[in-house]
Amino acid sequence: MNTPEQSQLGKASAYVDQYDASLLFPIPRAGKRAEIGVTGASPFFGADIWTAYELSWLNTRGKPQVALVHFTIPCESVNIVESKSFKLYLNSYNNTRFTDAAEVLARLRADINEAVWRGGVVQSSVGVKMIGPELFDREPIYELDGLSLDRLDVECTRYQPAPDLLTAATEEPPVTEVLVSNLLKSNCLVTGQPDWGSVQISYTGPQINQEGLLQYLVSFRNHNEFHEQCVERIFMDLWTRCKPLKLTVYARYTRRGGLDINPFRTSHPQALPLNTRTARQ
Template sequence: MNTPEHSQLGKVSAYVDRYDASLLFPLPRETKRREIGITGSIPFMGADLWTAFELSWLNPKGKPQVALAHITIPCESTHIVESKSFKLYLNSFNNTAFESADAVRESIRADVSAAIWHGGPVVAGAGVKLLLPEAFDREPVQELTGLSIDRLDVECTQYQPAPELLSAALHEQPVTETLTSHLLKSNCLVTGQPDWGSVQITYTGPQIDQAGLLQYIVSFRNHNEFHEQCVERIYMDVMARCKPTKLAVYARYTRRGGLDINPWRSSHPQQPPANVRTARQ
């Protein structure tokens, strides 16, 4: 079984500039999900929304082409793709000729779909959208909508996930609201390097204590875990401690190595959020 320690994270890596799908390094979701009490079927739906800002290849005449890529990875997949391996994989396109942008898109779609199911049947494939330079100026920058809880003047003393900080008015009338914070920070599971993010929590149910929620988000500050795992931990903790009838957790992390990863988890069917970057991304 692949483990993070066996990936290229934190290691000197050769620069491969010829197309090589084997560079993708899948990691099982199951291991970290067991830590937060998920066994068997998952109790949410959602996706991991990736943006690749460094994608280039050659056309049949050898002329370089560039594009942005939006990649959607369903949370039902058995594996994630370790991000450095994704960067190395995209670098392998650099000196490879493709017939068209559609051929590049199809290669990424097929390779990522195979990786996230890691030898098993592809139940839900990855979605891939390429944006060519003529569309670059139509890419918006937009902050997460909702009420910012960063305005609260709270004391923060815990920097490892502390779900006991979460509470809600369980005996009062339910509310529907969206709360946001820019103060999410965690660290790479392998290298310990910082990962900076913003998080949006939308729910219906007992009103969540905002001060406790902010302290809880800050408590991830020294926690080592991948983006996808942090968002699923937040989702499970809020669901267990605050008991909403509906819940969605969405985080947008700043890019590293030309990639950003933005996990979204929801208790109920809905359209995934648009993959629109924030100012920090």
């Protein structure tokens, strides 16, 4: 079983420029999920929505081609793909000749699908959408909708996840709210390098104390965990402590190494959000 410490994170890496699917490094989701109390059927649905900004390959005449790629990785998949390995894998396309963009897209889908379902039964395919240069100007920039928690003037003193900060008015009628913050920051599980993000929390249920929620989100500031794991931790802390009837947590992290990762977790089936980047992305 792969562990984060066995990956190329924090290590000097040779940049292979010939196609090599073996560079992908899957890490099982199960271990971190057990830490937050998810050991059987998961209480959430969703996906990890990735954007690759630095994909290039050669056509049959050796002329470079470029594209953006959106990946949708089901959260039910057995593994995440460690992001540096993803970047190294994409770099391996740089000096490889392909017949056309369709061949590249097929390789991407097959390789990522194999990596995230390795060790388990494939339940659904990874989504891959390639965007050519002629469509780059149609890629919009939107901020997450919702009431900003960042307007609150709160004192913040805790910088490791503190779920005890979360409270809800369980004695009052349920409400429906969408709350957002740009103050989410965590660190890479292995290297400790900062990961910056924005988060949107949509719920129906007892009204969540907004000051405590903002302090809780800030408490991730010195926490070392991958993006997907942070979002699942936030979801489970809200789910168990605030008892919402419905809950969705969606985070958009700024890119590193030409990749951004945007985990989406929801308690109820619904359409995935459009992969539209924020200004910081």
